Amino acid sequence: xxxxxxxxxxxxxxxxxxxxxxxxxxxxxxxxxxxxxxxxxxxxxxxxxxxxxxxxxxxxxxxxxxxxxxxxxxxxxxxxxxxxxxxxxxxxxxxxxxxxxxxxxxxxxxxxx
Numbered sequence: 001x002x003x004x005x006x007x008x009x010x011x012x013x014x015x016x017x018x019x020x021x022x023x024x025x026x027x028x029x030x031x032x033x034x035x036x037x038x039x040x041x042x043x044x045x046x047x048x049x050x051x052x053x054x055x056x057x058x059x060x061x062x063x064x065x066x067x068x069x070x071x072x073x074x075x076x077x078x079x080x081x082x083x084x085x086x087x088x089x090x091x092x093x094x095x096x097x098x099x100x101x102x103x104x105x106x107x108x109x110x111x112x113x
Contacts, residue, residue, distance in 0.1 A: 002039050004050050007032040008058065008071070009084040009111065016082030020093040020102065025110030027084055030076045033067035035087070050087040051099055055079055084110070 009027040011020065037049050057068035058079040079085070083094045084107060091107040092099040 001036040002041060002046060004035045004037060004046060004087050005032070006035045006050060006054060006088075007086040008054065008079065009086070009107075010076060010079075011082040011084065011110070012112075013082065016080070018081075019096060020082050020084075020100065022102070022106045022110060025082070025106075026112050027107070027110040028112055030074070031067060031071045033070075035067070047087050047090060047092075051085060051092055054085050054087075055094070 008030045010030045012026040012028060013021065013024045015021060015024060035050055035053065037046060037053070041049050053065075057063040057065050058071060058076075063069055063072060079094060081094050081096055084102065085092050085094070085099075086107070089104075091102045091104065093102050
């Protein structure tokens with residue numbers, strides 16, 4: 001298995017459904033976990049698989065991964081447009097269709113302290 005450190009940030013900005021806006025983002029860390037993926041994945045396939053698993057698990061009624069169950073038990077909402085997932089050293093925002101990469105500076109600027 002390949003292990004990828006993954007962190008989910010929920011965007012609490014009012015206009016998040018229109019897409020990610022770095023000037024108004026209000027990101028709060030919701031969950032951080034080690035995601036195990038099949039060993040045969042390499043390169044961008046690792047990131048794609050990680051994002052797909054995270055999105056699915058945080059949007060279904062009965063998640064099967066422990067980290068997704070913790071996320072649900074904490075009372076968090078489903079992953080949605082404007083939220084951010086960090087896989088390894090790359091950050092990705094949920095877009096209306098697919099994912100959009102964001103820089104570390106943009107991520108840092110959006111985190112509410």
